Amino acid sequence: MYFKQFFNEQLAQYSYLVGCQKTGEAIIIDPLRDITPYIKAAEQEGLRITHVTETHIHADFASGIREVINMGAQGFVSGHGGKDWTYQDIKASIIHEGDVIKVGNVKLEVLHTPGHTPESISFLLYDNGMNVPMGLFTGDFIFVGDVGRPDLLEEAAGIKNTTETGAKQMFQSLKKMDKLPGFIQIWPGHGAGSACGKSLGAVPMTTLGYERANSWAFQINEEQVFINTLTSEQPEPPYYFAEMKRINRDGVALMHHNIVTPLDEIKERAIDIRPKEVYAENLSDGINIPYNKKFLSFAGWYLDYQKPLQLVGDYETVQKAAHDLKMIGFDNVTTYVDTVNGKSYKTIDPESFKQLDRDKINILDVRTNKEWNESHFKEAVHIHFGKLLKKSVPFNKNEKIYVHCQSGVRSAIAMSILEQQGFTNLININDGYQAIK
Amino acid sequence: MYFKQFFNEQLAQYSYLVGCQKTGEAIIIDPLRDITPYIKAAEQEGLRITHVTETHIHADFASGIREVINMGAQGFVSGHGGKDWTYQDIKASIIHEGDVIKVGNVKLEVLHTPGHTPESISFLLYDNGMNVPMGLFTGDFIFVGDVGRPDLLEEAAGIKNTTETGAKQMFQSLKKMDKLPGFIQIWPGHGAGSACGKSLGAVPMTTLGYERANSWAFQINEEQVFINTLTSEQPEPPYYFAEMKRINRDGVALMHHNIVTPLDEIKERAIDIRPKEVYAENLSDGINIPYNKKFLSFAGWYLDYQKPLQLVGDYETVQKAAHDLKMIGFDNVTTYVDTVNGKSYKTIDPESFKQLDRDKINILDVRTNKEWNESHFKEAVHIHFGKLLKKSVPFNKNEKIYVHCQSGVRSAIAMSILEQQGFTNLININDGYQAIK
């Protein structure tokens, strides 16, 4: 048996290629939209990608399952979850609990494991001729040190009253694991950095026995306690999650690359992907989201899927960023701007800020709810950085406003948005809340 | 002034980026369809691509002029040549002899220099404030050591009675050069390896004075002698040249990349891009055109622009080859096959071949007309390798046939075509005619 785990750092997402060397067949589990890495790996091993499946309708990235089916592979999708969770326009077999996908001599047995979403399934892998399973592809059911969150539908997609139901199902799905041996490997759908759970570990895989011994989720036997714990303090999902459900259920165009060409000026909504320090000294009219491993999760707050987007940066980085945006189904980057001749914005260092009388100044805290709840300046106003385009800031445009986040990255984003909204007297607190406390 | 020459090896094509550093403006002359290299170079120099032009409607590659105009540059195309040579659907200014394109402080003066085609123009470059020109962009008018051929329209596009007219115009256009100083540089549109002339040098640029002293074309003062010399022994243009004129005059889709995905079997016309030695030992049903700098000029004989094409090879090389085919306007590579389990074909070494009684065997010579005319086996049948799909081979399918070219590359192509046409007893002569003579 051939087994390879793929990690996409921006999405903190794991996908898998499993093959049978005897017959040359292979299956992808939870493919991203750019299927190049799977094709390359399969070719290198002399395997053909003959099957493809996914654990659920993803909310955080555009699925590549239709790409793989289009190249001739047989597709398999969950038949659980009811009408609202039925794939549209997809040439795939519908599978249910107990069904088996055979990939040469390798077998994947379907388990229905709802909780994160109603249709979520897991795959129990049996290698050629083995009586015991080797591992379980859990998607967003079990993570390393955590389990999937049940509230995305309600939070991101606005489908009411689904959180509590999901949490209950998650409790039952975990119970179902009792009959499986502790030595099986757990191959999750996400790692540290994903917004699909709250405390995912950075270790790429685990075992059922280790999770039983250590994960908080297996330690709680009381259903309501479990539900309360699971549903509290989940991170805010970026706005683009709402688009993803639609795209993955109903379909997205086949992937292709176009060259993003330069233009002299910003005419559309723009994201400035230069480092925050460069932006700080040379402002553009774009929202400053530096191109790094947080790019997609930050940019995902500000995309309007119906409108074109420009980028600000250099040629190479712009092409990469435009490619990455396709991973969350956004194909509409039109042009880029490479030369900016802007002003710099004002900053204050943490020491100087401490000297100020906080009662007499305006402070805007743009951190997450969780960070705010843990500790904050009582004089500050709190608006999550991702929501600044939609929520109004309760200050006058010419008032002096001190802006901070936890470490200085997200306040730079906030500065760029407020600047464009016409605030004229903004001051960024370098290194953020952690440097002041 | 900024000046950069770009060389595309597969097309033996030169294009140019010229900029004015004072104003930041730049112009591309004769862009290829993939405009990435120009964008990168301009960005690196802090220039904006504000203008674009071309010397004529190209017959050997898909022009990028529409790509550049689409990104906001001002386009300029020749207004000479008459109705048949009028650009369609292009947002460009029409220019004539004597017009001047200003790119910041750099000036390009238009000269009408027909011969290769009726609308062909050249550009005389004047740097900022200089009274004397620095050089001339000649397109397919003057090459290093040669001049453009006047017979492509008739040969490739089938427009009758244009060769002689073109040759006369070329004679006149050369006369027109008398008034220019010898020290100007000549920046041609093609280099060694192009089918747009017959003896192009491998030096990337020359001067008018050096060509006057050395090029055959400047040594002949008798018009008819010039015409005879120019029109004799030109290489056969690949069939795809006929498509190019239409594409470049009427427009081609904006460029984009799609990933060519693998498939298990050959279902369409296929080109096998593996090295000829690998092909020889492991035959596929594709036409074997190895991926090297001859790829486009060889593949160009066998493309059907209305039909899909498959490739045979590994992932990386296939994606490159598909990209390159877009340079000649062919967007229709659908899938590729990476695993072949074929037979090997029979070969004979030159020494053994010499022992045979040539009167008693079948010999197929697939070289060019020029090579055939210089010397050949009187017992051989001659069909140009590029024409084997269209011309019938005068042997029975089960007869033994010895196939040769000059050095063994093109006979491998021929072997693959004949194999698919059902010839069952083919023998390739290793190292070709040059090894036997």
Place this chain on the structure above:
Amino acid sequence: MYFKQFFNEQLAQYSYLVGCQKTGEAIIIDPLRDITPYIKAAEQEGLRITHVTETHIHADFASGIREVINMGAQGFVSGHGGKDWTYQDIKASIIHEGDVIKVGNVKLEVLHTPGHTPESISFLLYDNGMNVPMGLFTGDFIFVGDVGRPDLLEEAAGIKNTTETGAKQMFQSLKKMDKLPGFIQIWPGHGAGSACGKSLGAVPMTTLGYERANSWAFQINEEQVFINTLTSEQPEPPYYFAEMKRINRDGVALMHHNIVTPLDEIKERAIDIRPKEVYAENLSDGINIPYNKKFLSFAGWYLDYQKPLQLVGDYETVQKAAHDLKMIGFDNVTTYVDTVNGKSYKTIDPESFKQLDRDKINILDVRTNKEWNESHFKEAVHIHFGKLLKKSVPFNKNEKIYVHCQSGVRSAIAMSILEQQGFTNLININDGYQAIK
């Protein structure tokens, strides 16, 4: 905790980077000599490589532990195994059973697990504050589906009477695993394709419980049966293994790259790294070992560490191959030859070979002992392909000799060696023994 597994395909080797995000410290386990991948990964995660260790003195690749120590990390090496197994000239702490290496909040507990070699140790990993271990770095002790071989010292390094002792120790070391829980992950030192075991799986990791249930090594309770099974049918180790023990115990120069420059002719021992089909049609005086994932294990048979080596191939591939040879401690590639104008060698297809009367011809079988033992032509002579430089072939140099291996790859190597030894009438059997049977 941060965890990353690195796979080197040529050596089928796994190494590991484990870090503590809280303190920013990290450890490498079993580093290769090129430490670039670890540095990059650590930088990307904001970790510093502060510790390094290895499971044993490797016999199949040059260890990078001295490189890592040289850049400032603290080294740890096994103190078990006795005088012959003591590291020389290394600035490292000596560790024994029960010792604990602390990397920030992560702990590695040393277990002495001899068998493959006397000094072999394993590391039991405990994540921050956990009472149960997460996994075990086993080096060449436990593989996926197999255990390490105990005979390398005797086979490769010529240290007599060590095989049986090693096998006994391996039996005891496996018994020692009884006290560990089945759910711990097993992180091995090699995967499929390594010569350090005989049936390694292609899955990158496993669990102790899964191995207990499935691996042959855990199913045998009788010590002598275990010893017999373990010591039978191990693959022949390439000759370079003998050098490795010395290099890794006594030290190797710090790694650096030099550009391998071209030369017109072969003057030294040479390895021709072109594809076998290209070689077959264009012979050089090099030993033909195509550059693919078998390159190191095949080349390792023919290296003379005291003498310079030339390569035959193109620039890019040659530089890569020279880099890879450094992974097994060979720094002495001097020049390369890129142009060859050789003859082709003779081949016969399997069908034609079957027609021959095997009693009347010479057949040379160059497969491994295991393949030979399973089945062979009774008329054939058997010499392992790797031993052809050292063993003499019992045929006259002008006799016709048919050469075969299993699938045609290794017979091509044999052809190139015999050719240089002066055999003049060699015939390669295409596709080898498997195609005839």
Place this chain on the structure above:
Amino acid sequence: MYFKQFFNEQLAQYSYLVGCQKTGEAIIIDPLRDITPYIKAAEQEGLRITHVTETHIHADFASGIREVINMGAQGFVSGHGGKDWTYQDIKASIIHEGDVIKVGNVKLEVLHTPGHTPESISFLLYDNGMNVPMGLFTGDFIFVGDVGRPDLLEEAAGIKNTTETGAKQMFQSLKKMDKLPGFIQIWPGHGAGSACGKSLGAVPMTTLGYERANSWAFQINEEQVFINTLTSEQPEPPYYFAEMKRINRDGVALMHHNIVTPLDEIKERAIDIRPKEVYAENLSDGINIPYNKKFLSFAGWYLDYQKPLQLVGDYETVQKAAHDLKMIGFDNVTTYVDTVNGKSYKTIDPESFKQLDRDKINILDVRTNKEWNESHFKEAVHIHFGKLLKKSVPFNKNEKIYVHCQSGVRSAIAMSILEQQGFTNLININDGYQAIK
């Protein structure tokens, strides 16, 4: 004939590969120390590098002539110039005016053209069978729009009274050009951005006739006027030029790459290669010279060839910068630091600076002499940015000092040096002198 010009952007240096396709031989003129690009180009064309020469002993980069000779090519060096200008330890033929180097059918005729240095020679190229020359490799004799400077020996290497002599020789060498036809191409040794002349054009080549018509150097017929013009206002050569003469005359180690490994802290002289904006907000103890095309010419001021150097930056950029430093003969980059947690420095915007009373503040102008002479604040102190390590700044360490250059790049370098010298109250004027004027 094959001809290829290579441009190294950091050194603004041109080198050339010229080959004869008939015989497969090729020559490099003025190779850089990293000879990879020449090897690749030659291989691609099927040429062997059989000859190598250079126009003079370079002062601005480490010559690759010994590398090429070491790989087996025949070397040729100038025999003119006297004892001080004799190559040491080089296996090369000595050539003089009138000698001819034959590279297959291509001929290079030596002209002695002193002025830049006493031994400088040029090469007149004749293609196969031609009576007239095609072009002239001029090294640092004739540039596009300029000629070489005669003062480097005196300025950089401290050899007294050589400037005037050199200028006279240059005048005579130009006279020597009278006998050559105007149509020959001029292939210079440097382009725009080099410190080897003062007004080099960005066009890569020119012709003798065009230079005669336009270059200032051909317009002056009075020797003394020529000398005065040539020797005035030449840019200050970076200190490393002094090392280069020694290295290129006496030899430099063969090139190899070592991996620059990370270290936690700055222990040696360090250059911080991060962008100036990033540096400005996060100071290290390194001299901030951002890695861009000015890197070598700026870094060259601060290298101590006898001491180790550290870099500050990320892995990828650090390896590139260390490679580039080898181009000027500096092999001694030991380690790098990738994480910095520094303060930011103070800046003032041009508008605010204008409000200040310049009589009452300290201003340090770090521009070149030429910029200073053209215009400056009469209240300012002037020290060239490159000389700050060697000259003392006439202010107290705790005084407030405003630092500026022309556009803000070099003042950032100055800030980093002064910071380390213990100045505690520095203020950088954003965008420099040009923004204030």
